[in-house]
Amino acid sequence: MDYPEISFEDRMSTVDFQVSRRAHIEVDSEICNSCTTRECVHACPANLFVPTTDGGILFNYEQCFECGTCYLLCNKQGAISWTYPDGGDGVTFRKG
Numbered sequence: 001m002d003y004p005e006i007s008f009e010d011r012m013s014t015v016d017f018q019v020s021r022r023a024h025i026e027v028d029s030e031i032c033n034s035c036t037t038r039e040c041v042h043a044c045p046a047n048l049f050v051p052t053t054d055g056g057i058l059f060n061y062e063q064c065f066e067c068g069t070c071y072l073l074c075n076k077q078g079a080i081s082w083t084y085p086d087g088g089d090g091v092t093f094r095k096g
């Protein structure tokens with residue numbers, strides 16, 4: 001089955017975020033330093049993982065879809081700490 005291509009902006013415009021003050025995902029950049037595959041950078045649909053020039057990873061939790069892909073794919077034990085946002089916070093998907 002073919003899915004229509006949608007731009008990053010269109011994808012992000014279909015969701016609302018209630019940003020929590022507590023980061024529900026944390027990334028240990030020290031562990032990322034030794035990661036050569038960087039699955040998270042390629043897999044995150046919200047482009048929240050950004051490689052830094054010193055070999056680490058810059059991560060922003062604010063526009064996370066809570067899909068869990070990064071946590072499933074990351075091959076380094078303990079690099080990602082994942083929880084759901086606190087009640088009432090996080091992503092809301094809009095229809096249409």
Ligand code: SF4
Nearest residue numbers: 032035040074076079
């Ligand atoms: S896949 Fe895991 S260890 Fe590798 S850069 Fe991403 S979060 Fe870090």
Ligand code: SF4
Nearest residue numbers: 044064065067068070
């Ligand atoms: S849970 Fe999904 S949207 Fe959130 S950071 Fe991980 S891959 Fe990106």
